[in-house]
Amino acid sequence: MSILRYIWHRGEGRFSLIVLGCWLIVCALSLVWTPQPLGQSDGYNTWASPSLAHPMGTDGTGRDMLSWLMAGSGTELQIVVATCVLAALIGVVFVSFSLARSGLVSEIATVITDTLLSIPIVLIALILAVPLGASILVVILSCAISYGLNLARIAKPQASLAATSRYVEAARAAGSSRWKALRTHVLPNLIPVFSVQLSICAGTAILAEAGLTYLGIGVPAGTASWGSSLSSSASFISIFPLTVVWPGALITVVVVALNLFGDCLRKAVDPVVNAQLRASEVRR
Amino acid sequence: MVKFVVRRLALFCVALVLLSVVVFACLRILPGNVAAVMAGTNSTPERLAALSEQLGLNRSYPAQYFQWCSDLLHGNLGISMLTGRSTMSQALVRAQVTLPLIVLGLLLSLIIGVPLGVLAASKREGGLHSVLRYVSLAAGAVPALWGGLLLIMVFGKGVGFVGILPAQGFPDNGWASPGQALASLVLPALSVGIISGAQMMRYTQSALDGVAESGFVTMSMAAGSTRARALRTTGLRIVLPDLISVTGLSFAQMVTGVLVIENLFSLPGLASMLVTDVGNRDLVKVQSELMLLAAFFLLIGLVTDIAHRIADPRLRTASAVVDAGSGGSSGEVGGAR
Numbered sequence: 262m263s264i265l266r267y268i269w270h271r272g273e274g275r276f277s278l279i280v281l282g283c284w285l286i287v288c289a290l291s292l293v294w295t296p297q298p299l300g301q302s303d304g305y306n307t308w309a310s311p312s313l314a315h316p317m318g319t320d321g322t323g324r325d326m327l328s329w330l331m332a333g334s335g336t337e338l339q340i341v342v343a344t345c346v347l348a349a350l351i352g353v354v355f356v357s358f359s360l361a362r363s364g365l366v367s368e369i370a371t372v373i374t375d376t377l378l379s380i381p382i383v384l385i386a387l388i389l390a391v392p393l394g395a396s397i398l399v400v401i402l403s404c405a406i407s408y409g410l411n412l413a414r415i416a417k418p419q420a421s422l423a424a425t426s427r428y429v430e431a432a433r434a435a436g437s438s439r440w441k442a443l444r445t446h447v448l449p450n451l452i453p454v455f456s457v458q459l460s461i462c463a464g465t466a467i468l469a470e471a472g473l474t475y476l477g478i479g480v481p482a483g484t485a486s487w488g489s490s491l492s493s494s495a496s497f498i499s500i501f502p503l504t505v506v507w508p509g510a511l512i513t514v515v516v517v518a519l520n521l522f523g524d525c526l527r528k529a530v531d532p533v534v535n536a537q538l539r540a541s542e543v544r545r
Numbered sequence: 546m547v548k549f550v551v552r553r554l555a556l557f558c559v560a561l562v563l564l565s566v567v568v569f570a571c572l573r574i575l576p577g578n579v580a581a582v583m584a585g586t587n588s589t590p591e592r593l594a595a596l597s598e599q600l601g602l603n604r605s606y607p608a609q610y611f612q613w614c615s616d617l618l619h620g621n622l623g624i625s626m627l628t629g630r631s632t633m634s635q636a637l638v639r640a641q642v643t644l645p646l647i648v649l650g651l652l653l654s655l656i657i658g659v660p661l662g663v664l665a666a667s668k669r670e671g672g673l674h675s676v677l678r679y680v681s682l683a684a685g686a687v688p689a690l691w692g693g694l695l696l697i698m699v700f701g702k703g704v705g706f707v708g709i710l711p712a713q714g715f716p717d718n719g720w721a722s723p724g725q726a727l728a729s730l731v732l733p734a735l736s737v738g739i740i741s742g743a744q745m746m747r748y749t750q751s752a753l754d755g756v757a758e759s760g761f762v763t764m765s766m767a768a769g770s771t772r773a774r775a776l777r778t779t780g781l782r783i784v785l786p787d788l789i790s791v792t793g794l795s796f797a798q799m800v801t802g803v804l805v806i807e808n809l810f811s812l813p814g815l816a817s818m819l820v821t822d823v824g825n826r827d828l829v830k831v832q833s834e835l836m837l838l839a840a841f842f843l844l845i846g847l848v849t850d851i852a853h854r855i856a857d858p859r860l861r862t863a864s865a866v867v868d869a870g871s872g873g874s875s876g877e878v879g880g881a882r
Contacts, residue, residue: 376560379793379846380839381800388571388835390823464686471688472801476808476820491690495809502698509691516686 267529274525280518288334297325299332299485310503317507320494326507332485333508337467337515340397340486344404344466345459351409352455356420357443359413374410374417382407382469383476390478400470400479408462415458416451423450453530460523464516471512487512549854557847564839565617569610572832617836632830635818636837642715643814646730646737647803651796653738654745659788661742662749663781666757667773677746684743689802693736693809700732715812733806741799748791752784759783786857793849797842 268274296316311318317326358370386403393399423429424447432442467487473479474488475495482489491508494501604612620633665677687695701712710732716725753776756762761783765775804816815838822831854860 372556372559373563375850376556376843376846377564379797379842379849380564381797381842383801383804384835384838384842387819387823387831388568391572391826391828391831392574468686468688469801471690472805475690475805476816477824478820488688491688495690495694505691505694509688509694512688512691513683513686517682520682520686 264526264529268522268525271525271528273521277518277522277525280514281522284334284338284515287331288338291331291335295325295328295331297328299324299328318503320490320504326490326504329485329490330487330508330511333487333490336397336480336484336486337470340400340404340470341463341466343401344408345463347401347405348409348412348462349455349459351405352412352416353448353451355410355413356416356451357448359417360420360424360443360447362439370413374414377410378414380407382465383473386469386473386478395478395481397480397484400466400473403473404462404466404469408458408465412455412458412462416454419454420447420451423447453527456530457523457527460519460526464519464523467512467516467519546854550851553847553850557843560843561840564843565614565836566610568832568835568839569613572828573606613832617833632833636815636834638719639813639815639818641719642730642812643803643807643816646733646807646812646814647796647799649730649734650737650741650799650803651792653734654740654742654795654799655792657738657742658745659749662746663753663777665746665750666753666780667776677750681743681746681750684739685747687740689736689740689805690809692740693733693806696732696736697809713811729810729812733810733812736806737799737802740802741795744798745791745795749784749788752787753780756780756783786853786860789852789856790849793845793852796845796849800842 265278269278315325315327317330319325320329355370355374359367359374361367361370382403385406386399389399389402424443426446429442429446432446433439437445470479470486471488471491474486475492480486480489487508491505491512494504494508497504661677661681665674665681668674668677697712700707700710702710703712711729712732715729716722720726757772757776757780761779762772762775765779766772770778804814804819807814807816808820815834819831819834819838822834
């Protein structure tokens, strides 16, 4: 809670919290209400300019832009949450393996993280798209694999520092198993790094969704998402520029908010920058 | 150094084998019979049998895998089941569009990102500093598709406000007319380069901020140079190895954007070929194409790592420095994504 308060009291942090808060509210709202029903398409009213009935206009099949963007926020949230959870899981597993006692296991973990890091998300997505076809799963899995490995690499120095620390040594001497020491003394050290990186990962996932959906290997046609709203009107940019502006601007604002949130979170959990945190450490 | 290169080469080979198994397996867990998928729903049993025979699907998986590997090593990437043309020749033609686009985009991102990053780092406070910060934040968060569309709206021939650059297609005779070919790559390269340049700028700045407090820069300032100059000369040299690593990484990260941009500008590059083949489930072709691309990116990773090694003389003597020394900065590498 104190971390959230710290972020709220900074201008950029407040902006990011407001944007992310609105996102969650719209998600919840879209479950029960959208300005126009999603299935309804107004065939006589395609490419409409913004009006009272369609605040953001309509797209090429006469679907209400605002309603579809609202519904898309839910899809987007699913993708982001699933990607972050999975990426964190992959990160933790690989970090733990890289600390393993057996030289072979840690070597293999390092090989995988270091070399696979240069494989782009879209290539993983293309490989997965062959068996899975266009689906949300492709977006989630490819982002999670790519970012999970990145997480493992970033968190590794911190993890090995903690693993060789005195308190782990003390815990081991007091009889706790390696597994327990890892769980209670090493992994908690990684929470700050992970939380900061995951907010950036969330932004990457939203951008990747837009790209993969445009390429036809992301969110399937007919499912509402910001990427599909953007790509379905992309070919008509010269005639109806406005329909492209909304989803693009929305994605940009949310990704900026996620990045700013990550920046502020980094400052909030870093005792070197956050004097308050330092003071409370001393008091304790 | 030699030991490092040999070790890294060995890792490269291991990763290559690992990836080939993954690709092979991914294309075999398709529901149903592969031949049935490729031949279509209303094909005769005779045709199915012939296709299975031709693809070698009757043999065991390991046998198929080793056959494929040996074909790959001989440079034989197979023949498309749909068009009957050799994969290799098609891929090579397509790469003539994609590779220049990636390289141009990367060059632009370096030209934009590094100087602006240095500028932002040397101005600690004030209007310019915040303007640069917000511009880089916003530009780095733009989806490639949208960035390309906005550029078309401004500069696209026939559609934009200042219609000076071609927004669609690639000359039919390719690089035989270099001027036209280059002109048609300008807008795509800009779309990719600006977005990736913004990220490069954020990274350069945060890396320079990191060394600004170090003894190296203080020493240089004590010897009489200004802070900005000290950062430009001493600071930049110190963060060079990390910049190389980030450049290698952004190479991989740009690719999603590059494929999207290629489709948007209807360039006949690898993107349309890959997406069509994956959509068509042209398995023989997809399998070799994906492997070829994966090998290419692994190679980039290999080259980056070796260049990083060469640029950082500290790593040549002490291998123990690697973990301690790259710890702080690698966090920033991720931050720049």
